[in-house]
Amino acid sequence: MVNIISKPITLQEFLKLPETKPASEYINGEIIQKPMPKGRHSRLQEKLCATINQVTEDAKIAYAFPELRCTFGGRSIVPDVAVFQWKNIPFTAEGNVPDNFNLPPDWTIEILSPEQRPNKVLGNILHCLEHGSQLGWFIDPDDSEYFVFKTPTTTRIM
Numbered sequence: 001m002v003n004i005i006s007k008p009i010t011l012q013e014f015l016k017l018p019e020t021k022p023a024s025e026y027i028n029g030e031i032i033q034k035p036m037p038k039g040r041h042s043r044l045q046e047k048l049c050a051t052i053n054q055v056t057e058d059a060k061i062a063y064a065f066p067e068l069r070c071t072f073g074g075r076s077i078v079p080d081v082a083v084f085q086w087k088n089i090p091f092t093a094e095g096n097v098p099d100n101f102n103l104p105p106d107w108t109i110e111i112l113s114p115e116q117r118p119n120k121v122l123g124n125i126l127h128c129l130e131h132g133s134q135l136g137w138f139i140d141p142d143d144s145e146y147f148v149f150k151t152p153t154t155t156r157i158m
Contacts, residue, residue: 079109090102
């Protein structure tokens with residue numbers, strides 16, 4: 001990961017900056033650029049989104065967004081997959097999906113890249129859960145392992 005700005009910056013200042021490729025996140029006053037996704041990561045991300053959306057979209061249950069910026073609780077993060085229950089998607093007055101999501105996803109999925117620190121990725125999942133997410137998945141493709149995080153009140157998502 002690369003810190004692209006070394007001096008402290010506010011969340012409002014960060015949100016005025018142009019988007020980067022790969023995406024940058026605002027965490028604890030720092031801007032941290034995510035690593036460029038590679039083959040396995042991209043394939044898994046695409047398959048997760050497609051599978052979730054195949055089951056949930058037509059019935060208007062939920063929608064899985066790849067690389068969607070979510071700004072809440074003093075952070076602006078870009079989960080690999082952000083799943084929102086249909087009722088929680090902040091549609092515009094015209095019925096479109098908005099550009100800005102200022103709320104946590106109902107379900108956040110992070111796929112560890114070789115260049116990422118697990119603690120940073122797990123920190124984002126825990127931040128989501130602390131601010132209203134019901135479910136978090138941490139996937140490590142190198143170990144073929146995943147960890148599921150739920151809030152104590154999670155009984156059934158979607």
